Amino acid sequence: xxxxxxxxxxxxxxxxxxxxxxxxxxxxxxxxxxxxxxxxxxxxxxxxxxxxxxxxxxxxxxxxxxxxxxxxxxxxxxxxxxxxxxxxxxxxxxxxxxxxxxxxxxxxxxxxxxxxxxxxxxxxxxxxxxxxxxxxxxxxxxxxxxxxxxxxxxxxxxxxxxxxxxxxxxxxxxxxxxxxxxxxxxxxxxxxxxxxxxxxxxxxxxxxxxxxxxxxxxxxxxxxxxxxxxxxxxxxxxxxxxxxxxxxxxxxxxxxxxxxxxxxxxxxxxxxxxxxxxxxxxxxxxxxxxxxxxxxxxxxxxxxxxxxxxxxxxxxxxxxxxxxxxxxxxxxxxxxxxxxxxxxxxxxxxxxxxxxxxxxxxxxxxxxxxxxx
Amino acid sequence: xxxxxxxxxxxxxxxxxxxxxxxxxxxxxxxxxxxxxxxxxxxxxxxxxxxxxxxxxxxxxxxxxxxxxxxxxxxxxxxxxxxxxxxxxxxxxxxxxxxxxxxxxxxxxxxxxxxxxxxxxxxxxxxxxxxxxxxxxxxxxxxxxxxxxxxxxxxxxxxxxxxxxxxxxxxxxxxxxxxxxxxxxxxxxxxxxxxxxxxxxxxxxxxxxxxxxxxxxxxxxxxxxxxxxxxxxxxxxxxxxxxxxxxxxxxxxxxxxxxxxxxxxxxxxxxxxxxxxxxxxxxxxxxxxxxxxxxxxxxxxxxxxxxxxxxxxxxxxxxxxxxxxxxxxxxxxxxxxxxxxxxxxxxxxxxxxxxxxxxxxxxxxxxxxxxxxxxxxxxxxxxxxxxxxxxxxxxxxxxxxxxxxxxxxxxxxxxxxxxxxxxxxxxxxxxxxxxxxxxxxxxxxxxxxxxxxx
Numbered sequence: 024x025x026x027x028x029x030x031x032x033x034x035x036x037x038x039x040x041x042x043x044x045x046x047x048x049x050x051x052x053x054x055x056x057x058x059x060x061x062x063x064x065x066x067x068x069x070x071x072x073x074x075x076x077x078x079x080x081x082x083x084x085x086x087x088x089x090x091x092x093x094x095x096x097x098x099x100x101x102x103x104x105x106x107x108x109x110x111x112x113x114x115x116x117x118x119x120x121x122x123x124x125x126x127x128x129x130x131x132x133x134x135x136x137x138x139x140x141x142x143x144x145x146x147x148x149x150x151x152x153x154x155x156x157x158x159x160x161x162x163x164x165x166x167x168x169x170x171x172x173x174x175x176x177x178x179x180x181x182x183x184x185x186x187x188x189x190x191x192x193x194x195x196x197x198x199x200x201x202x203x204x205x206x207x208x209x210x211x212x213x214x215x216x217x218x219x220x221x222x223x224x225x226x227x228x229x230x231x232x233x234x235x236x237x238x239x240x241x242x243x244x245x246x247x248x249x250x251x252x253x254x255x256x257x258x259x260x261x262x263x264x265x266x267x268x269x270x271x272x273x274x275x276x277x278x279x280x281x282x283x284x285x286x287x288x289x290x291x292x293x294x295x296x297x298x299x300x301x302x303x304x305x306x307x308x309x310x311x312x313x314x315x316x317x318x319x320x321x322x323x324x325x326x327x328x329x330x331x332x333x334x335x336x337x338x339x340x341x342x343x344x345x346x347x348x349x350x351x352x353x354x355x356x357x358x359x360x361x362x363x364x365x366x367x368x369x370x371x372x373x374x375x376x377x378x379x380x381x382x383x384x385x386x387x388x389x390x391x392x393x394x395x396x
Numbered sequence: 397x398x399x400x401x402x403x404x405x406x407x408x409x410x411x412x413x414x415x416x417x418x419x420x421x422x423x424x425x426x427x428x429x430x431x432x433x434x435x436x437x438x439x440x441x442x443x444x445x446x447x448x449x450x451x452x453x454x455x456x457x458x459x460x461x462x463x464x465x466x467x468x469x470x471x472x473x474x475x476x477x478x479x480x481x482x483x484x485x486x487x488x489x490x491x492x493x494x495x496x497x498x499x500x501x502x503x504x505x506x507x508x509x510x511x512x513x514x515x516x517x518x519x520x521x522x523x524x525x526x527x528x529x530x531x532x533x534x535x536x537x538x539x540x541x542x543x544x545x546x547x548x549x550x551x552x553x554x555x556x557x558x559x560x561x562x563x564x565x566x567x568x569x570x571x572x573x574x575x576x577x578x579x580x581x582x583x584x585x586x587x588x589x590x591x592x593x594x595x596x597x598x599x600x601x602x603x604x605x606x607x608x609x610x611x612x613x614x615x616x617x618x619x620x621x622x623x624x625x626x627x628x629x630x631x632x633x634x635x636x637x638x639x640x641x642x643x644x645x646x647x648x649x650x651x652x653x654x655x656x657x658x659x660x661x662x663x664x665x666x667x668x669x670x671x672x673x674x675x676x677x678x679x680x681x682x683x684x685x686x687x688x689x690x691x692x693x694x695x696x697x698x699x700x701x702x703x704x705x706x707x708x709x710x711x712x713x714x715x716x717x718x719x720x721x722x723x724x725x726x727x728x729x730x731x732x733x734x735x736x737x738x739x740x741x742x743x744x745x746x747x748x749x750x751x752x753x754x755x756x757x758x759x760x761x762x763x764x765x766x767x768x769x770x771x772x773x774x775x776x777x778x779x780x781x782x783x784x785x786x787x788x789x790x791x792x793x794x795x796x797x798x799x800x801x802x803x804x805x806x807x808x809x810x811x812x813x814x815x816x817x818x819x820x821x822x823x824x825x826x827x828x829x830x831x832x833x834x835x836x837x838x839x840x841x842x843x844x845x846x847x848x849x850x
Contacts, residue, residue, distance in 0.1 A: 373746065378810070386585075
């Protein structure tokens with residue numbers, strides 16, 4: 024009996040030892056899909072080039088803005104406008120990566136909350152006092168606020184008058200410049216964080232836990248696709264969540280003819296990310312993406328190739344969006360059914376990615392801290 | 397028959413196993429409560445949600461807000477009281493009620509092992525677990541005893557055997573055995589576990605774990621009951637539960653099961669454990685000096701065996717209630733809970749609720765995160781009774797906001813064990829027209845595949 028007792032005791036010793044192993048795993052992943060390579064591809068070929076490119080377009084925008092406020096003319100106005108659009112499009116390629124510094128800065132919202140609060144903006148300008156660091160000003164800054172200041176002040180002549188002979192001309196100029204430099208500062212902060220250490224942390228964080236970089240990236244990607252792209256750019260203005268259409272909620276309301284262009288850019292960024300395609304020919308990508316990850320695990324999907332299904336669904340969504348008017352404001356008021364049709368096709372991929380893809384990858388949506396059984 | 401019953405209920409055995417079980421159970425429960433509290437789960441699971449999913453027939457149970465902490469405190473105090481055997485009978489009743497209350501607060505958090513704790517503590521109410529090695533036994537001469545009726549310890553063994561056996565039976569289906577599902581999904585994602593990570597990628601390992609798990613659950617009760625195999629069975633218990641601990645986030649459950657299976661060892665073994673306790677805390681050697689009556693003469697033996705017998709019978713039958721429902725159990729989950737179906741399937745879903753005005757035809761979609769935590773949303777989207785309860789909640793909410801002629805529909809998709817997602821609930825049905833009952837839910841769409849087996 025004594026022998027027996029010692030024997031059980033040693034079993035418990037084993038338990039204690041086994042528990043000690045809990046989170047100690049910093050080893051290289053060792054299955055047939057290389058998550059390290061996937062993270063390197065995302066970081067080096069998609070995310071960091073994306074921020075670098077956005078930073079370049081923002082510098083152009085800043086120069087153009089400086090030129091415009093020095094001499095507000097229809098020529099300098101056009102220059103600001105075109106560089107605004109170029110950087111807005113560049114932003115669509117990084118908007119989904121709310122990771123690291125971007126997450127703590129609330130980066131996406133700092134740059135792109137719409138509809139922008141025009142009365143608040145006018146209030147700041149007429150009182151000549153504002154602080155863009157305050158959370159309360161989040162709907163008065165970023166691309167939508169610039170959209171208002173470059174397109175929303177009446178005819179081109181009326182707009183130029185505001186910056187030249189208007190009572191608050193200098194305040195308008197300063198607010199516009201502050202909006203641009205704030206976006207620059209935020210972007211540089213995120214970009215330099217990636218360059219100085221975060222990239223290293225990120226690509227080596229191949230843990231399978233919910234704090235692993237793959238889990239987190241897939242979660243922010245899906246959150247972006249569902250909330251910011253599907254709902255924000257299409258569903259909300261089409262009235263999916265309100266019963267009545269809300270055309271005033273389209274992205275780029277004041278220059279309403281680029282809403283579709285912005286959506287197409289965002290969707291193509293989504294598809295590129297899903298397929299692990301590099302940012303440009305300078306960053307061709309290493310072939311690792313969610314598509315190849317799914318293909319590796321394909322034993323799971325019982326014949327049906329999930330990555331193909333998802334890509335096909337993206338094509339269908341593109342086709343539906345192609346049918347839309349350049350201006351979503353006019354599309355919604357003339358034929359909202361087409362807008363809802365585009366929404367439905369985007370929605371199909373929420374299901375394929377959030378339900379099927381996450382199940383195949385065994386990733387928990389929005390990590391839940393609780394026991395299972 | 398009468399004679400057999402009497403012999404069985406009066407047959408005596410040493411009380412030590414029951415005393416050890418009480419002590420370890422009490423401390424494990426105390427540790428569980430502290431762990432739950434320390435993880436901040438009281439706040440995130442029971443206080444933060446604005447809405448709670450109630451069990452059928454328990455929707456009257458009030459949510460306690462910040463008093464939930466008090467409930468946990470009482471539960472923890474009762475657990476400690478059980479461990480030291482002070483006012484045992486009151487303590488175990490308080491523990492059973494408070495623990496079960498916690499579980500009834502929100503079925504989002506349903507886990508088989510919480511249900512197991514409720515069952516076990518209910519059973520313990522009827523067992524004289526304080527007659528030996530307890531403060532009660534020191535204080536009250538009349539309950540002090542070295543021996544108890546054998547059925548008392550056997551009833552705990554019976555409950556454990558049921559848990560294992562039914563968990564094993566539930567695994568006898570084509571997904572588990574022939575497709576190695578869901579382990580084929582779960583195991584590869586644990587690629588970074590030391591030593592095992594590499595192996596977990598291999599398909600034969602998925603099958604080995606599936607079959608091994610099924611065999612383990614089916615045979616471990618017998619290996620524990622049969623004396624020659626008991627020791628080796630306990631090694632298997634430890635290995636099995638530690639593996640599950642390493643692979644899955646299942647909290648205290650592995651330890652609770654490992655500790656519980658000690659009950660299968662004989663009285664000598666448990667007396668050694670008690671000596672071990674005494675050696676650690678020298679004061680406890682008082683138990684070796686006071687005299688104990690040979691036989692426990694507690695009076696509640698009259699009805700206790702009947703209650704326990706009835707309880708075990710219900711436990712044996714309840715898991716089979718699913719047979720009364722048509723359709724695939726994994727899909728409809730009608731009769732799925734309270735049946736020891738542990739880590740049995742991988743289900744993921746998406747539910748988009750649509751609120752319609754039946755007069756004007758206008759409609760809008762609901763943003764679930766406005767009402768539910770992500771945990772609640774995850775549980776809701778794959779379980780019909782959750783979907784129905786939530787739909788009614790939405791109906792009430794939007795009516796109170798002034799919406800009229802409301803109908804609530806849901807467009808939902810569920811993927812089961814790696815199959816492609818398919819529509820789950822009939823989107824044509826206005827869920828407000830439906831009341832939850834135990835009848836078959838014919839508004840669940842048909843599962844377009846077959847899973848063979850029990």
